[in-house]
Amino acid sequence: MKLHFYKYQGAGNDFILVDNRQLAVNHNNPELLARLCDRRFGIGADGIMFLQNADGYDFEMVYYNADGNPSSMCGNGGRCIVAFARHLNVIGNETEFVAVDGPHYAKISAEGNWVSLQMINVDVVERDGEAYVLNTGSPHYVTLAQNLESKDVYNDGSAIRNNNTYKTNGINVNFVEALAENNGYFVRTFERGVEDETFACGTGVTAVALAMASQNNQTGSITTPIKVLGGDLNIRFNYDGERYTEIFLEGPAERVFEGYIEI
Numbered sequence: 001m002k003l004h005f006y007k008y009q010g011a012g013n014d015f016i017l018v019d020n021r022q023l024a025v026n027h028n029n030p031e032l033l034a035r036l037c038d039r040r041f042g043i044g045a046d047g048i049m050f051l052q053n054a055d056g057y058d059f060e061m062v063y064y065n066a067d068g069n070p071s072s073m074c075g076n077g078g079r080c081i082v083a084f085a086r087h088l089n090v091i092g093n094e095t096e097f098v099a100v101d102g103p104h105y106a107k108i109s110a111e112g113n114w115v116s117l118q119m120i121n122v123d124v125v126e127r128d129g130e131a132y133v134l135n136t137g138s139p140h141y142v143t144l145a146q147n148l149e150s151k152d153v154y155n156d157g158s159a160i161r162n163n164n165t166y167k168t169n170g171i172n173v174n175f176v177e178a179l180a181e182n183n184g185y186f187v188r189t190f191e192r193g194v195e196d197e198t199f200a201c202g203t204g205v206t207a208v209a210l211a212m213a214s215q216n217n218q219t220g221s222i223t224t225p226i227k228v229l230g231g232d233l234n235i236r237f238n239y240d241g242e243r244y245t246e247i248f249l250e251g252p253a254e255r256v257f258e259g260y261i262e263i
């Protein structure tokens with residue numbers, strides 16, 4: 001069978017997208033999905049998504065990590081699938097879709113390449129030593145770093161992700177450095193399920209923005225710009241000192257190419 005796929009990227013976090021509204025593809029096949037995501041033997045991507053019909057919603061987002069396993073929420077993937085749904089004319093400029101962590105509202109620019117995605121509310125931020133641990137749809141470890149540009153994110157991230165606390169369920173590891181003149185943060189992320197550094201992680205930068213608000217005792221309506229290896233993202237949210245609500249992850253989502261591959 002020939003699979004018609006699309007390739008999207010959001011700040012360099014890249015994904016394979018498949019229109020599976022007819023349920024033509026059985027995606028319960030980790031070996032196949034891992035091969036499609038492989039950068040040498042397949043199309044190459046940090047994850048693969050299937051757009052499917054869902055009662056009461058515009059569509060369902062079914063997300064797998066690059067290792068072929070079903071994953072928790074992917075923020076940049078969520079933004080990319082909204083751009084894909086717009087391209088397929090499944091939605092207009094606003095949508096309510098459902099993902100593994102529940103319903104999401106999103107808005108897309110008229111040009112179709114800037115997506116603002118509402119993320120789940122967050123009530124619990126834990127500490128692991130100096131680090132912050134929280135779930136923004138996916139689990140994240142947030143730790144401050146110095147000289148982040150030259151940090152060995154692969155080895156340092158992998159060591160945390162595979163330590164005794166996290167190795168069973170895994171965790172995504174985010175290293176953070178404040179940018180000069182209160183211009184937000186620079187973030188590099190080691191992603192579970194890719195088992196490597198990615199160029200951006202949407203749930204990761206969201207976790208960073210929330211954790212930094214807590215660290216800086218900031219409350220109210222907060223906007224946090226974040227620089228990642230693949231570009232710029234923005235997080236807006238409200239924080240009352242206990243609960244984070246109205247959380248929006250914003251940034252680019254672009255179609256790179258489409259094609260066919262034998263599966």
Ligand SMILES: N[C@@H](CCC[C@H](N)C(=O)O)C(=O)O
Nearest residue numbers: 074075076138193201202203
């Ligand atoms: N790239 C993502 C996160 C995808 C899920 C992650 N790899 C996990 O297993 O938790 C994002 O943009 O949020």
